[in-house]
Amino acid sequence: MKYFITITALTGILFAGLAQRAQAADFCPAGLFLKAVGGNDTQNNNTLFGFTLNAGAPKTVSNAILAFETQMGWYSATLPSVSIGPTTRHFIDRDGTHRATQAWASPVMYLRFPQPVSLMNAFLLGANGQACPPLPRWALMPKSRDPATVADPQYIDRTTLAPQTSDVVLTPKPAKPFYNTNCAQPFRSAAVKTAVPPEYSEDSALHGAHGTSQVLVRINADGSLAEATLFQSSGEFVLDEATLKAARETTYQSAVAYCQPVPGSYLFKSTFQY
Numbered sequence: 001m002k003y004f005i006t007i008t009a010l011t012g013i014l015f016a017g018l019a020q021r022a023q024a025a026d027f028c029p030a031g032l033f034l035k036a037v038g039g040n041d042t043q044n045n046n047t048l049f050g051f052t053l054n055a056g057a058p059k060t061v062s063n064a065i066l067a068f069e070t071q072m073g074w075y076s077a078t079l080p081s082v083s084i085g086p087t088t089r090h091f092i093d094r095d096g097t098h099r100a101t102q103a104w105a106s107p108v109m110y111l112r113f114p115q116p117v118s119l120m121n122a123f124l125l126g127a128n129g130q131a132c133p134p135l136p137r138w139a140l141m142p143k144s145r146d147p148a149t150v151a152d153p154q155y156i157d158r159t160t161l162a163p164q165t166s167d168v169v170l171t172p173k174p175a176k177p178f179y180n181t182n183c184a185q186p187f188r189s190a191a192v193k194t195a196v197p198p199e200y201s202e203d204s205a206l207h208g209a210h211g212t213s214q215v216l217v218r219i220n221a222d223g224s225l226a227e228a229t230l231f232q233s234s235g236e237f238v239l240d241e242a243t244l245k246a247a248r249e250t251t252y253q254s255a256v257a258y259c260q261p262v263p264g265s266y267l268f269k270s271t272f273q274y
Contacts, residue, residue: 033051033053186259
């Protein structure tokens with residue numbers, strides 16, 4: 001049997017569906033999922049953006065600020081008290097199977113900038129007294145070229161639709177920079193120090209066990225493991241357990257954002273095949 005390991009760094013913006021799982025390691029009261037209205041690209045010049053707050057459990061977020069780094073400088077907007085409640089995310093696995101997962105998100109809200117902007121970064125600050133760590137700039141984050149799970153296109157993403165009269169629309173205002181880049185390496189993508197290969201028994205190979213296991217790994221700002229949980233099963237218990245064990249024994253290097261080490265999430269995938 002052969003195996004292949006892929007480890008992909010994730011962001012709350014691009015992989016919000018993964019972040020919906022309830023996690024013991026809650027680095028931030030809420031993540032920010034944001035898209036340009038009328039399209040999926042958050043980096044082209046746009047005035048109107050839709051967004052939701054996402055968390056691992058139901059909660060109320062208050063006293064929070066949204067911070068935006070754009071090509072035109074920094075902007076900020078103050079959030080009203082927002083309730084995060086249950087919702088359902090719909091995915092299509094690589095084999096074409098539909099999968100629905102429990103998630104927690106706020107109602108869709110909107111941002112209307114005073115002029116078109118290209119967003120370099122966006123994150124939540126000071127929610128319920130807990131500051132969320134800054135994110136690496138989106139353009140620096142690696143993206144999976146062959147995702148095993150994608151959003152089901154049959155279910156419309158409301159963040160890309162124009163707001164209704166009852167929807168909350170915030171107007172970001174110019175702000176002083178929230179963070180600086182005055183260091184030798186202000187941004188660094190997360191990396192693996194030493195990847196540990198999964199161990200599987202000879203009996204598994206003899207019985208034809210195969211498939212892809214995906215483990216959601218969460219790393220502290222110092223690079224230590226916060227937790228590792230199974231995100232998608234291969235259908236074979238022994239292979240899932242081997243991937244979990246390997247992900248937990250692998251050592252990681254945290255990302256750096258605005259000269260600060262920051263926590264992050266990683267998708268550790270093992271594919272077993274003959």
